[in-house]
Structures are given as structure tokens and as C-alpha cells.
Amino acid sequence: MRSSESATSAGHLRGRGWTRQDSCAYAPGMHWPQGYAARAARHEDVAHIAGLFAAADRAEGAPPWATPEDIAEDFRRPRMDLAANVRCVQRDAEIVAYAEVWPRDEENSEIDLFCLVHPNHLGHGLGRACLDFCEGRAREISAGAGLFNYTSRADDRGRDLLESAGYEHVRSFWHMEIDLSQAPPLRDPPVGIAIRALDPARDARALHSVMEESFSEHWGWSPTSFEDWWGPYESRADFDPALTLVAHEDEHMVGACINGAAPDRGWVRDLGVLKPWRGRGIAQVLLLMTFRLFLERGFTKVGLGVDSENTTNATSLYERVGMRVYREFLAHRKELG
Numbered sequence: 001m002r003s004s005e006s007a008t009s010a011g012h013l014r015g016r017g018w019t020r021q022d023s024c025a026y027a028p029g030m031h032w033p034q035g036y037a038a039r040a041a042r043h044e045d046v047a048h049i050a051g052l053f054a055a056a057d058r059a060e061g062a063p064p065w066a067t068p069e070d071i072a073e074d075f076r077r078p079r080m081d082l083a084a085n086v087r088c089v090q091r092d093a094e095i096v097a098y099a100e101v102w103p104r105d106e107e108n109s110e111i112d113l114f115c116l117v118h119p120n121h122l123g124h125g126l127g128r129a130c131l132d133f134c135e136g137r138a139r140e141i142s143a144g145a146g147l148f149n150y151t152s153r154a155d156d157r158g159r160d161l162l163e164s165a166g167y168e169h170v171r172s173f174w175h176m177e178i179d180l181s182q183a184p185p186l187r188d189p190p191v192g193i194a195i196r197a198l199d200p201a202r203d204a205r206a207l208h209s210v211m212e213e214s215f216s217e218h219w220g221w222s223p224t225s226f227e228d229w230w231g232p233y234e235s236r237a238d239f240d241p242a243l244t245l246v247a248h249e250d251e252h253m254v255g256a257c258i259n260g261a262a263p264d265r266g267w268v269r270d271l272g273v274l275k276p277w278r279g280r281g282i283a284q285v286l287l288l289m290t291f292r293l294f295l296e297r298g299f300t301k302v303g304l305g306v307d308s309e310n311t312t313n314a315t316s317l318y319e320r321v322g323m324r325v326y327r328e329f330l331a332h333r334k335e336l337g
Helices: 043-059 068-075 126-141 156-164 200-215 226-234 282-296 314-320
Strands: 037-040 086-091 094-103 110-117 146-152 168-179 193-197 245-249 252-262 265-273 301-307 324-335
Touching: 043 068, 043 086, 043 094, 043 110, 068 226, 086 126, 094 126, 110 126, 126 146, 126 156, 146 156, 156 324, 168 314, 193 282, 200 226, 200 245, 200 252, 200 265, 245 282, 252 282, 265 282, 282 301, 282 314, 301 314
Parallel strands: 110 146, 265 301
Antiparallel strands: 037 086, 086 094, 094 110, 146 324, 168 301, 168 324, 193 245, 245 252, 252 265
């Protein structure tokens, strides 16, 4: 997800998808490479799709971090039409590639594309086929939309594919992590600020307001209604409000840190502080308390995603608390014409 006076992702930028360029076994205009078949994604596919993501992560020497619940939450997003916009590509009943189209807003002015190929199935044209599907579907949705697609910095073939298709690199995002054995000690909140665990019944709408306001100045942001934002999050099987921290001054929520778990580490999903309260150390205290929460849960590392050009100096904050960059993702854009 996102964070302000901390990390951010562009809208629902996952930072976990990259399109890989394949050989001439596939030519634009063909359907799917020989021996492969595509079908609409189903909710019961989430574990297999998470496994596909993990295989691609490991092929780059990176730790897997997408869980089945992350995929399930994405599937519950507004405008996520599984039947029309999402394809699982199979060979011998195994999901070996994935293609997704997701309009960011109701106007369909910007559309995210997401393509992934299992490393054991590169070289058969699946990356090109997935990209063709995504662009074709995006054109049906809105012929004048701006398209966004993402690659890992390590995926040279994926970047070549997108560049050959007319995309330009427009933004970079980092995954950062900390070994909790080296985490700084806790510090007290600023005077007048109280920090506690989330109470969903009391705090949900205020939490949404804080996140919407915190991220409204960020690259790639688009507004999300409370119902569209809270519903997919609260319905996660691993939803644990005790892992989310909220900061108040008097009765007014001024910041929050929404946390969850990746396969091998704690994960900071969203961190935001309202602009008038920034610069007082609230985000740093939220982070340090988050580290302690995860340590008590048995995790040895914590990670997050951040816009490398974050305007709230987030990367400096993360470096101050001992985090380091371990992976980079590139956002690419082109206009449909």
C-alpha cells in the first residue's frame, strides 16, 4: 500500500510485478503461445498466483513477500473484473503466467497493467502475449487512457519489452528492510501525542481520512471511498487490528501505521502523518513501535515499499531508523493512441 512521511506506492502499485520479454515463439497478434491456454482468474487461484510471484522473486534472489491474502485483497478492489480483466495462463493445469488490467479510477483515465511469467517458462513468448492481452483490454476500456506497467530493476528483458512497446520509465520505487536485531531503541512520543492499537469500530473512518489526506500529494494517488478502501482490508483472513498503530492528539487522529505480515517478515503497509503534525517525530515513533510489535510476534525483519522521490523525505526517515534498500522497481508509462 502506501505511506506518507514514510513510504509510498503509486495507488495500488505492487512493486512485485514485472513483464518478461520472451523469444520469437510468439508474434504480436497471435493469441497464446502453443501449448499454453488462458482463462479468467478465480478467487480460488490466489494461493497458486502467490506461488507464481514467489518463484519470480526467488529467481531474482529476493525474498517472497506477496501472500495469498494480498492477492485476495487485490481481487476485492473496486473495478477488479476477474472475468474480463484478469487471465491465468496454464500449462498442464499449472498457472505459469498472469496478466491483469486494473483501472485506477472511475473515469478510466489511468490503467495499471501487470504481467508475470514463471522463470521456468521464459522464452516462449508469454510476456509478449500477456502484454498484448492487457493493452487490448485497456483499449476496450478507454482508448485514451494512460497505461502504467512495472518491472524489477534486475529484469533487463522486461524493460526491453516495455521500451519496445513505447513505454517510458517515469518513477522508481524501493523495497527497504531492517534486521530487527539492529533496530534503534524505542523513544517516547512527542508531548501531547498518544499512540495505541487500532480499534476498528471507533477508528476506521478516521483512519481512512488520515490516509487519504496524507497521500493526496503523492505521485499516482487517486481518491478511494471509505467503503472501497476498508472493505477489502477488513475482510482479509489475516486482518489483525492489534498490528496497526494510530496516533492521536487529544481526540484527533493525526497519524497511523498499518501493518501486516509478508511470508518471512513483518510488512509496513501504510504509514501516514497529517501535514500539520509532520516534523515532530511521530512517524519515527510509529515505526519504532511497529518494529517492537513485530519482534514480539517472532519476526526478525521488517520491510516496506517507498517512492524513491517521495516528497516528504521518507527515505531519509527510513535510513535513520536503520532500514536499507534491497530491491528496486520501475514504473513505466505510455499513452494509448
